[in-house]
Amino acid sequence: xxxxxxxxxxxxxxxxxxxxxxxxxxxxxxxxxxxxxxxxxxxxxxxxxxxxxxxxxxxxxxxxxxxxxxxxxxxxxxxxxxxxxxxxxxxxxxxxxxxxxxxxxxxxxxxxxxxxxxxxxxxxxxxxxxxxxxxxxxxxxxxxxxxxxxxxxxxxxxxxxxxxxxxxxxxxxxxxxxxxxxxxxxxxxxxxxxxxxxxxxxxxxxxxxxxxxxxxxxxxxxxxxxxxxxxxxxxxxxxxxxxxxxxxxxxxxxxxxxxxxxxxxxxxxxxxxxxxxxxxxxxxxxxxxxxxxxxxxxxxxxxxxxxxxxxxxxxxxxxxxxxxxxxxxxxxxxxxxxxxxxxxxxxxxxxxxxxxxxxxxxxxxxxxxxxxxxxxxxxx
Ligand SMILES: C=C1C[C@]23C[C@H]1CC[C@H]2[C@]1(C)CCC[C@@](C)(C(=O)O)[C@H]1[C@@H]3C(=O)O
Ligand SMILES: O=C(O)CCC(=O)C(=O)O
Ligand SMILES: [Fe+2]
Numbered sequence: 183x184x185x186x187x188x189x190x191x192x193x194x195x196x197x198x199x200x201x202x203x204x205x206x207x208x209x210x211x212x213x214x215x216x217x218x219x220x221x222x223x224x225x226x227x228x229x230x231x232x233x234x235x236x237x238x239x240x241x242x243x244x245x246x247x248x249x250x251x252x253x254x255x256x257x258x259x260x261x262x263x264x265x266x267x268x269x270x271x272x273x274x275x276x277x278x279x280x281x282x283x284x285x286x287x288x289x290x291x292x293x294x295x296x297x298x299x300x301x302x303x304x305x306x307x308x309x310x311x312x313x314x315x316x317x318x319x320x321x322x323x324x325x326x327x328x329x330x331x332x333x334x335x336x337x338x339x340x341x342x343x344x345x346x347x348x349x350x351x352x353x354x355x356x357x358x359x360x361x362x363x364x365x366x367x368x369x370x371x372x373x374x375x376x377x378x379x380x381x382x383x384x385x386x387x388x389x390x391x392x393x394x395x396x397x398x399x400x401x402x403x404x405x406x407x408x409x410x411x412x413x414x415x416x417x418x419x420x421x422x423x424x425x426x427x428x429x430x431x432x433x434x435x436x437x438x439x440x441x442x443x444x445x446x447x448x449x450x451x452x453x454x455x456x457x458x459x460x461x462x463x464x465x466x467x468x469x470x471x472x473x474x475x476x477x478x479x480x481x482x483x484x485x486x487x488x489x490x491x492x493x494x495x496x497x498x499x500x501x502x503x504x505x506x507x508x509x510x511x512x513x514x515x516x517x518x519x520x521x522x523x524x525x526x527x528x529x530x531x532x533x534x535x536x537x538x539x540x541x542x543x544x545x546x547x548x549x550x551x552x553x554x555x556x557x558x559x560x561x562x
Contacts, residue, residue: 212323213304214417226332227425235490242457250281264392274452275470275485284377292374295367296498300415310359315541334425334491339412342375375411378502395515409504416497427491431546432484433471434539435503440467445497451486472550479514480526486547508533
């Protein structure tokens with residue numbers, strides 16, 4: 183059965199189809215289990231020359247932050263961690279954390295169950311198919327959402343709420359969407375999200391101290407967070423220099439805690455060039471997102487990053503996107519706003535920014551700028 187065919191009906195906003203792509207009006211399907219063996223890749227997956235992966239990028243070398251030392255109460259360790267975070271977040275919004283206390287067995291199980299889920303037949307995975315305009319569910323390269331610059335990846339995204347009203351939200355998601363047989367898988371990701379929730383609130387203490395607004399400020403802001411867990415699965419690609427696993431972007435969310443496997447592929451844009459982030463399976467990658475950049479009144483930068491693929495092996499990453507309650511107003515602490523640093527962004531809710539990225543704009547490196555333009559036009 184032919185795997186990649188011209189795209190079918192025109193989803194709103196995201197599709198800039200040419201007539202040729204619609205002539206056959208046949209469904210575009212990204213079935214990685216077959217596509218990865220095709221020597222050429224379809225034009226929809228070929229990125230423009232200026233965005234294609236570059237050969238031999240330098241490695242980003244930054245000292246990991248030792249969280250165990252920070253939480254030990256040792257004043258020197260605390261000031262070191264605050265300084266490291268402050269420098270990194272003011273420059274590129276990216277840092278690594280080690281001695282984080284997350285059970286390595288739990289991380290290993292989370293990766294193992296990704297192999298199980300994404301190794302299923304496409305029709306099985308499509309039982310969790312993500313609907314247009316929604317951010318949860320299974321997506322295979324967003325074929326129904328975008329029509330060019332398609333990412334070479336499959337994803338499964340689901341919600342995690344740190345709210346006792348939803349004590350088993352992840353387990354329930356898997357059982358309700360995929361069936362009772364997926365209960366164990368749901369339990370592992372429930373535990374993983376709980377661990378990510380604790381870790382991200384701990385990092386919020388460090389960020390608050392490093393910005394001089396106190397340990398509790400951002401921890402309290404995110405106490406009842408409504409976050410997104412995303413499993414990224416990057417199939418082997420025969421033409422890895424033609425495409426991208428995830429295009430260049432800043433995460434619209436607040437804080438991303440990412441675990442990449444041993445394969446490597448994450449790149450961060452620093453000093454005007456792309457840098458490889460060498461895999462370190464004992465570390466978590468942490469990056470500032472657009473919403474936290476607004477919360478810090480632009481002092482901390484939303485990290486510009488992307489993911490490349492390869493022709494040898496599958497790559498996987500686990501991304502936890504910390505986000506505030508949907509209706510919570512994103513307003514920086516008053517101490518970060520003064521004559522020298524006036525307000526950079528308008529008040530907004532996370533739900534409005536999320537909706538913007540899901541229904542009106544493909545998140546990239548200019549999302550927050552485009553969003554502020556969009557809401558100012560809506561007001562005027
Ligand atoms: C709120 C979100 C939208 C995306 C997933 C989370 C945080 C990162 C965003 C994303 C990964 C940025 C690049 C484009 C995107 C479409 C993707 O490649 O997956 C974005 C996600 C999304 O809109 O589904
Ligand atoms: O897979 C990676 O290393 C990066 C993925 C990413 O940036 C994302 O999902 O937002
Ligand atoms: Fe990202």
